[in-house]
Amino acid sequence: MSTLHATELLxxxxxxxxxxxxxxxxxxxxxxxxxxxxIARYLxxxxxxLPLVARHExxxxxxxxxxxxxxxxxxxxxxxxxxGWLAVRKDLLDQQIIDTKGRKVVRVNDIDLAEQPxxxxxxxxxxxxxxxxxxxxxxxxxxxxxxxFIRHIQKQLPARVIRWEFVNLxxxxxxxxxxxxITHNRLENMHPADLADIMEDLSATERQSIIASxxxxxxAETLAELDSRLTSQxxxxxxxxxxxxxxxxxxxxxxxxxxxxxxxxxxxDVFDELRSEEAREMANLLRFDENxxxxxxxxxxxxxxxxASRGEVVDWIRKKEGESGILDNVYLxxxxxxxxxxxEVARLLVAPEEQAVSEIKSEPLVWVPADANEKDxxxxxxxxxxxxxxxxxxxxxxxxxxTVDDVVTRLRAQL
Amino acid sequence: xxxxxxxxRVEQWRQGAVRARRxxxxxxxxxxxxxxxLGPGLITxxxxxxxxxxSTYSLAGARFGYLLLWSLIPMAIALYVTEExxxxxxxxxxxxxxxxxxxxxxxxxxxxxMITGFVVDLGNVVAEFxxxxxxxxxxxxxxxxxxxxxxxxxxxxxxxxxxxxxxxxFLALCSFYLAYFFSAVLAKPDWLExxxxxxxPTVQFNAGYLxxxxxxxxxxxxxxxxxYLQAGFVEKRIGPRQYSQARADVIAGTISCxxxxxxxxxxxAATLHASGQFDIGGAADAARALVPLAGRWAALLFAFGxxxxxxxxxxxxxxxxxxxxxxxxxxEAGIDHKFREAPIFYWLYTILIVVGGGLVLVPGAPLWRxxxxxxxxxxxxxxxxxxFMIKLINRRDLMGDRVNSPTFNVIAGxxxxxxxVLTLVLIYAALFRPGGVPGM
Numbered sequence: 073m074s075t076l077h078a079t080e081l082l083x084x085x086x087x088x089x090x091x092x093x094x095x096x097x098x099x100x101x102x103x104x105x106x107x108x109x110x111i112a113r114y115l116x117x118x119x120x121x122l123p124l125v126a127r128h129e130x131x132x133x134x135x136x137x138x139x140x141x142x143x144x145x146x147x148x149x150x151x152x153x154x155x156g157w158l159a160v161r162k163d164l165l166d167q168q169i170i171d172t173k174g175r176k177v178v179r180v181n182d183i184d185l186a187e188q189p190x191x192x193x194x195x196x197x198x199x200x201x202x203x204x205x206x207x208x209x210x211x212x213x214x215x216x217x218x219x220x221f222i223r224h225i226q227k228q229l230p231a232r233v234i235r236w237e238f239v240n241l242x243x244x245x246x247x248x249x250x251x252x253x254i255t256h257n258r259l260e261n262m263h264p265a266d267l268a269d270i271m272e273d274l275s276a277t278e279r280q281s282i283i284a285s286x287x288x289x290x291x292a293e294t295l296a297e298l299d300s301r302l303t304s305q306x307x308x309x310x311x312x313x314x315x316x317x318x319x320x321x322x323x324x325x326x327x328x329x330x331x332x333x334x335x336x337x338x339x340x341d342v343f344d345e346l347r348s349e350e351a352r353e354m355a356n357l358l359r360f361d362e363n364x365x366x367x368x369x370x371x372x373x374x375x376x377x378x379x380a381s382r383g384e385v386v387d388w389i390r391k392k393e394g395e396s397g398i399l400d401n402v403y404l405x406x407x408x409x410x411x412x413x414x415x416e417v418a419r420l421l422v423a424p425e426e427q428a429v430s431e432i433k434s435e436p437l438v439w440v441p442a443d444a445n446e447k448d449x450x451x452x453x454x455x456x457x458x459x460x461x462x463x464x465x466x467x468x469x470x471x472x473x474x475t476v477d478d479v480v481t482r483l484r485a486q487l
Numbered sequence: 488x489x490x491x492x493x494x495x496r497v498e499q500w501r502q503g504a505v506r507a508r509r510x511x512x513x514x515x516x517x518x519x520x521x522x523x524x525l526g527p528g529l530i531t532x533x534x535x536x537x538x539x540x541x542s543t544y545s546l547a548g549a550r551f552g553y554l555l556l557w558s559l560i561p562m563a564i565a566l567y568v569t570e571e572x573x574x575x576x577x578x579x580x581x582x583x584x585x586x587x588x589x590x591x592x593x594x595x596x597x598x599x600x601m602i603t604g605f606v607v608d609l610g611n612v613v614a615e616f617x618x619x620x621x622x623x624x625x626x627x628x629x630x631x632x633x634x635x636x637x638x639x640x641x642x643x644x645x646x647x648x649x650x651x652x653x654x655x656x657f658l659a660l661c662s663f664y665l666a667y668f669f670s671a672v673l674a675k676p677d678w679l680e681x682x683x684x685x686x687x688p689t690v691q692f693n694a695g696y697l698x699x700x701x702x703x704x705x706x707x708x709x710x711x712x713x714x715y716l717q718a719g720f721v722e723k724r725i726g727p728r729q730y731s732q733a734r735a736d737v738i739a740g741t742i743s744c745x746x747x748x749x750x751x752x753x754x755x756a757a758t759l760h761a762s763g764q765f766d767i768g769g770a771a772d773a774a775r776a777l778v779p780l781a782g783r784w785a786a787l788l789f790a791f792g793x794x795x796x797x798x799x800x801x802x803x804x805x806x807x808x809x810x811x812x813x814x815x816x817x818x819e820a821g822i823d824h825k826f827r828e829a830p831i832f833y834w835l836y837t838i839l840i841v842v843g844g845g846l847v848l849v850p851g852a853p854l855w856r857x858x859x860x861x862x863x864x865x866x867x868x869x870x871x872x873x874x875f876m877i878k879l880i881n882r883r884d885l886m887g888d889r890v891n892s893p894t895f896n897v898i899a900g901x902x903x904x905x906x907x908v909l910t911l912v913l914i915y916a917a918l919f920r921p922g923g924v925p926g927m
Contacts, residue, residue, distance in 0.1 A: 166589050179589065179817030208816060211594035275581030276726060305726045335728070 076196065078160050078183035079211055080136035080219075086116050086126065087138070088145045095124060097139060101157040102198065104253040109236050111160070111185065111196040114139065115151055124148040134187060134194050136219060142193065156251040160198075163241070168274070169201065170240040172258040175266040177273035181207025184233060201239050204232025242274065244281040256282060260290045268297035280309055292321035295330065304333035307342070316345035324350070325370040325478065328357035357472075365449050366442035368482070369463045369472030376429065378404040378412045383425040385415075400459040403470050404429060410468040413437055439464050442471055446482060453479050527719025528570060528733070530803065531712045532740030533664060536747050537800035538618025538770060539611060539858070540706045541793055544748050545773035547699050548755030550765045553677075553684035556752060558700060559745050560685065562707050565902040567741045568895055569873065572880050573713050574733045577720035579889040584717040585815030587885070588875050594816075600875070601812045603868045605835075608711055608808040610861020612843030615804065617854060618797030620847050621771030625790040631848060638844035641802045642837065645822060664747050666792035671750035673785035674777070676757030685749070698916050701909035705865055707748070708902065710872040715807040718814070754789070805839035863917060866910025870903035877903075 078100060086094045095116035103112040114126040126141055126148055133140035141148075158164070164180050171178050182202040188195045206226045213222050240258055243249045259267060259282065271279050271294065283291050283306055295303050295318065307315045307330055319327040319342065331339050331354060343351060353371050360366025374392070376385050385402060402420060404413035413433035423432050438452055439462040452461055453476060463472045536544075547555045573584065580587060589597040619637045620630035644656070716737075725733045755773050758780035759765070767773050770793045777786040806822070809832050813820035819829035826833050846852050877899050880891045891899070 166593055168586075168590075181594070181817060203817060208594070208598075212598055275721075277581065279581075299724075301724050305724065305728075308728075 075199070076134065076136065076185040076187060077202070077207075077210060078165065078185060079207075079214060081134065081139065081185075082161055084137040084139060086114070086141065088141045089132075089143055092145065094118070094141065094145050094148070098123065099162065100160040100196075101154075102160065103156065104158055105156055105251070108253070109198045111198070113157065116148070123151040125151045128195055129193050131194055132192060134196060155248050158241075158252055163243075164201070168242060168278075169234075170242060170259070170270055171203075171234045171238060172240050172262065173234065173238040175262060175270065177270055178203040178234065182210060198236045200233035200235055202231070202233050205229040206231050242278050242282070244277045246281065246284065249281070249285065256285050260286060264290065264293035265297050267294045271298060272302065276305065279306060284310070284314075288317050288321045292318045296322055296326040300329065300333050303330055308334055308338050312338075312341040312345045315342045316347075319354075320347060320350045323370045323372060324353045324357055325368065325472075328354045329362075332358060332362070360442055363446045364442065365440045365444040365446070365461075365463045365474055366472070368446060368449060368478050369442075369474045370478075371472045373460075373470075373473040374399065374402045375405060375470060376402055378406055378430045380429055381425070382420060382423045382427045382429060382432075385420065385429055400475070401434075401462075401473075402429070403462055403473070404433060405470065408468075411437070411439055411462055411464050411470045414462060438462070439470075440474075441466070449474055450479060450483065526723065526736065527716050528574070528736035528738075528740035529743065530740075531570070531716045531719070532566070532744035533747075534715075534800045534803050535707060535709070535712060535744050536664065536751075536796055537611065537615055537706075537804075538793060538797040539614040539862075540748075541618070541751060541796055542614075542770040542773075543699070543702045543706045544751040545755045545759075545770050546767060547703055548752040548757075549759035549767050549773065549776075550699065551696065552756040552760040553681050553753070554689050554691075554696075555699065555703065556681060556685040556749065557688035558703055559749060562704060563741055563745045565704075565898060565905075566708055566744065567737060568898045569708065569713060569876070569902060570716055570737045570741065571734060572876055572891065572895065572899065573717040574720055574725070574730070574737050575889050576876075576880055576886070577717045578725055578727055578730045578733065579886045581721060583721050583811075583814055584714045584872075584876070585811045587879050589815050589817070591879060591882075591885075592875065596875075597815045600868070600872060601815050603864055603871075604711060604714070605808060605812060607709070607861050607865045607868055608804055609839060609843060610857055610864070611709075611711075612801060612804055612839050613846050613854065613857055613861075615797045615801035616844045616847040618770065618793055619801065622774075622790045622794035622797060625771060625774055625786070626794075634844050634847050637798060637801065638840050641798065641805075642840050645802055645806050645836075646833075663795045664743070664792065666788040666795070667747050667750040667754065670777070670785045670788040670792065671754035671757070673782055673788070674754040674757040674780070676753045681749075681753050681756070694912075694916065697909075697912050701866070701913045702862065704905065704909055705862055705869075705913070707744070708869065708906070709865055710869050711804065711807060711811070713872060713876065714811040715803070718807070718810060754785070758785075801840075801843075805836050805843070808839060809833075809835035863910065863914055866906055866913055869906045870910075873899055873903040873906070 081097050081100065084097045086097055088094050095118040097114055098117035099115035100111050101113040101115065102108070102110065106112060110128060112128050114128075114131065116124045116126060118124065124145070126139075130141050130143045130148070131139055132142040160183055164183060166180060168177050168179050170176075180201050180203060183198055184200040184202055185196040186199045188197060206229050209225050209229060210222055213225065217225075238258070240256065241252070241254050243252060243254055259270075262270075267290070271282065274282070279302070283294065286294065295306065298306075307318075310318075319330060322330070327350070331343065334342065343354075346354065357366070357369070357371065360369075374389060376388060380388075389399070389402070399417050401414045401416055403411060404415065406412040413430060414437060415429050415433050419432045419434075420429070423429075438456050438458065440449055440452060442463050442465055444463075449461065452458065458476065460473050460475045462470050463474060465471050576582075576584065576587065582590075585597065585601070588600060616634050616637065620634050623633035624630060720733055723729075754777070755767075759767060759773065759776050762780055764776055767776060771790070774786050774790040774793065777789055810820050812818075812835055813829070813832045818831045820832040821829065824832070846854065846857065877891070877896060880886055880889075881896065883890055
C-alpha cells in the first residue's frame with residue numbers, strides 16, 4: 073500500500089484497456105452515500121468532447137500522472153453532474169475544513185490517498201488531508217521539478233495531516249449537506265467555547281449553516297460564547313421561531329443580552345415567538361441597565377424557605393434537576409420573601425440530613441441592589457472571593473444572581 | 488393573574504425594558520460607529536501616504552508645480568472604486584481577499600501573488616525605515632540610533648499590544664497628518680492657481696512627466712491595501728447592516744488621503760518649484776529646502792509628518808503582509824496566536840522589519856535599486872490582483888446581488904490598464920534611463 077496524492081492524479085493521463093489515450097483526469101468524486109472515503113468516480117476531460125466518467129471498478133492501475141482502465145473507451149458513461157458526489161478538487165482542495173480533533177479551521181493543501189488492490193482493480197481511499205508545508209511544496213513544484221526531487225524536498229518538511237475521520241466539511245447548502253451525508257455530530261461533542269472559536273474563523277454563510285444544523289442546546293451554548301455582534305448577526309438571519317427556540321435554551325441573562333442586541337423589528341418578532349414564561353423572565357431582565365447588577369444577573373437560581381432542613385432542600389434540588397442553572401449557592405428567604413441567607417452547596421453536601429439550612433448559611437450575607445453599578449459588583453466579588461452574588465429588588469427580595477463567569481467576561485472586555 | 492393578564496404585563500415590561508436598554512447602548516453605539524466601523528478604510532488610505540508617497544508627492548510639486556494636481560481626482564475615483572469593491576466582497580462573502588483568491592484560483596496563482604506581494608512590501612518597508620532615518624536626521628538624530636529604536640518599537644507595539652489597542656493608536660496617529668495642512672498654509676501658495684489645475688488637466692508627453700505620473704499612481708493605489716482593507720472589514724464582522732457605514736469609511740479614507748496629497752504637492756509647488764528648485768532627492772530634501780522658503784516651522788512640520796507617516800506605515804505593512812501571506816497559503820496567522828502556534832507568521836513579520844530596517848543601515852546598500860524593483864513589482868502586482876478582484880466580484884454565486892455594476896467594472900478595468908501602461912514606462916526608464924525614476 074503506497075500513498076498517492078490527489079494533485080498527482082489530477083491532470084494525469086487516462087488510457088483504456090487497449091492502451092489508447094482517453095482523456096485527462098480532471099476531477100475525483102467520492103460518493104459518501106456509498107462509501108465515505110472511496111474515490112468512486114474519475115472524471116475524464118476530453119477537451120471539446122463531452123467528458124466521460126470511469127467508475128472505480130473500471131480502473132486497473134493508478135500512478136502519479138497516469139491511470140489505466142480495464143475497459144474500452146466506449147464502455148464509459150458520459151458525465152452528468154450529481155449533487156451527491158463530493159468533488160475532491162472543487163469541494164475540498166484549497167477550501168477550509170474543520171479539524172474536529174485539533175479544534176480549528178484549516179485549509180486543504182492536498183489529499184492523501186491509499187491504494188488498495190482488490191481483484192484486478194484498484195481502489196483509492198482517502199486517508200488524510202494535508203494542511204501543511206508538504207502539500208504546499210508539492211503544489212508549487214509539480215510540473216516544474218522532477219517527482220523524485222519533490223519527494224526529496226517533502227521529506228525535509230514537517231508533515232501536517234488530519235485523518236479523514238476527523239475532517240468536517242463546511243457546506244452551506246443544507247440540501248447538498250444531506251446528500252453528502254455531512255453531519256455535525258463531532259461538532260456537537262466539542263466544548264461550546266472551542267466551537268465558538270471555530271465559528272469566528274468562518275464566513276457569515278458558513279457560520280449560519282453550522283448553527284442551523286446543530287441541536288438547539290449546542291447552538292444556544294455556542295451563541296452564548298460568541299462575541300455579541302456575531303451573535304446578533306446570526307440570530308437576525310434565522311426564522312423568528314427558530315431563534316426563539318434557541319433563546320429559550322440559553323441562560324436568561326445571555327438571552328436577554330442577545331435580544332437587546334437585535335434590531336427593533338427582529339427583536340419584536342423573536343419576542344413574540346417566546347414561551348410566555350421565558351418571555352416574562354427576559355422582559356424582567358431587560359428592564360435593567362446593561363451595566364448594572366440587574367443587567368448582569370441571571371434568574372436561574374435556587375430559592376428555599378429559611379426554615380427548611382438540609383434533607384428537604386436536597387430533595388427540592390433533586391426534583392428541579394436541570395432547571396436550576398447555577399448551583400454554587402442556595403438562597404434562603406424569610407416569611408416576607410426577603411433574602412435572609414445563602415448556603416454554599418459544598419456545605420449543604422456535608423451537613424447532616426436533619427440540620428436546618430439557616431444554621432449553615434454563609435456569614436456575612438452579601439448582596440447588591442439590582443441598580444448597583446457593575447464596578448460595585450466587581451469589588452464585592454474581589455473582596456469576598458465570591459462565585460455568585462445575590463441581587464435584590466427595592467423590597468429586599470431576591471430577583472437574581474450574578475455569577476463569576478459573567479464577571480470574568482466583563483472584566484476581560486474592559487482590558 | 489390569568490394568562491392574558493401575564494401577557495399584557497409582559498408586553499408593558501418589554502416595551503419599557505427594550506427602550507431602557509437601547510438607551511444605555513446609544514452612547515456606545517455612537518462611539519462604536521466611529522471606532523468599530525470607521526477604521527479600516529481610514530487607516531488604509533492614510534498609510535498610503537507613506538514615506539515613498541510623500542517623496543513622490545514632494546517631487547511632483549517641486550518639478551511640475553501645480554501641473555499634476557489634476558491626477559488627484561481620477562486617482563480618488565479609482566481608489567474609491569477599488570476599495571469599495573473590497574468592502575463589498577467582505578460583506579458578501581465574509582472572507583479575506585487572499586482566502587477568495589486561494590479558493591477560486593488555486594495554490595500556484597495565490598503563491599505567485601503572495602511572493603510578489605512580499606517583494607513589494609519589503610521594498611515599501613525599506614522605504615518606511617529610510618523615511619524614519621531621514622526625518623530623524625532633520626531633527627539631528629543619527630539613523631544608527633533612530634532606525635533600530637523605531638524597528639524595535641514597531642515590533643514590540645504590534646506583538647505586545649492587543650489588536651484593538653494598536654488600532655486605536657493608529658487611528659489617533661491619523662490626525663497627525665494635519666501637519667501637512669499647516670505646512671502648506673505656511674508656504675503661502677497661490678490657492679486659485681492650485682484649484683484651477685486640480686480641475687483642468689494639463690497633459691504633457693515627455694518622459695519625466697509620464698514617469699512621475701506613473702510613480703504617483705503606483706504609490707497611491709497599491710494592492711496590499713486591498714488585502715489589508717478587506718481583512719479589516721472581515722475582522723470587524725461587517726455584515727449587510729453595517730455596509731453603508733463601511734462605505735462611508737472608504738469614502739472618508741479616500742478623501743482624507745487625497746486632501747493630504749493635495750497639501751503636500753501644494754506646499755512644495757509653492758516653495759521649491761516657485762523658487763526654481765526642481766530637483767530634490769526625496770521627502771527629507773524637501774523638508775530641508777523648505778526652511779529658507781517657508782520658515783523653520785513649515786519644515787519641521789513637514790519632517791514630523793514624514794516621521795509619523797513612516798512609523799505608521801512601518802507598523803502596519805509588515806503585519807498585514809505576514810497576515811495576507813499566511814492566510815492565503817493556509818498557515819496560522821494573527822497576533823492573537825502564540826509564536827509556537829503561528830511560527831511562519833511571526834518569522835515573516837520579523838524578517839520584514841529586521842531586513843527592511845537593516846538595509847537602511849548598511850552603508851552603500853543598493854537602496855535605490857531595491858526601491859525601483861519594488862515599484863516595478865508593484866506595477867506588475869496591481870493589475871493581476873485587480874483582474875482577480877474583477878473576476879471574483881462578478882461571480883453571482885459568491886456575491887449574490889452584490890456583483891459589480893458595469894460602471895465599476897469599466898473603472899476598475901481602466902485602472903489596471905493604466906497601471907500596465909505606466910509600469911511599462913517605469914520598466915523602460917529603469918532599464919534605459921537610470922537615474923530618471925523619480926520619487927525614490
